[in-house]
Amino acid sequence: xxxxxxxxxxxxxKLKEEKNMLIIPIKEGENIDKALKKYKKKYERxxxxxxxxxxxxxxxxxxxxxxTILRAAFRERIKSQLEN
Numbered sequence: 001x002x003x004x005x006x007x008x009x010x011x012x013x014k015l016k017e018e019k020n021m022l023i024i025p026i027k028e029g030e031n032i033d034k035a036l037k038k039y040k041k042k043y044e045r046x047x048x049x050x051x052x053x054x055x056x057x058x059x060x061x062x063x064x065x066x067x068t069i070l071r072a073a074f075r076e077r078i079k080s081q082l083e084n
Contacts, residue, residue, distance in 0.1 A: 022046070 022042050026035045043049075 022039060024035055024038045024042060026038075
């Protein structure tokens with residue numbers, strides 16, 4: 001769908017009642033494949049797919065907290081090894 005301004009408007013999957021729309025500016029005569037490639041990259045950067053995967057199953061808050069602590073400890077361990 002092309003609007004009069006010359007931008008390709010493609011809407012991502014709605015997760016809640018958020019009204020997010022990805023707008024990809026395209027030049028006159030630009031190939032649709034390039035526009036789709038731009039859309040895919042922009043869509044990937046919004047982390048919508050990651051959010052959908054996280055919502056497939058419930059994770060308790062305590063488990064999330066434990067996971068973040070373990071990740072932080074791992075990062076610190078790697079950082080200290082690089083310093084030495």
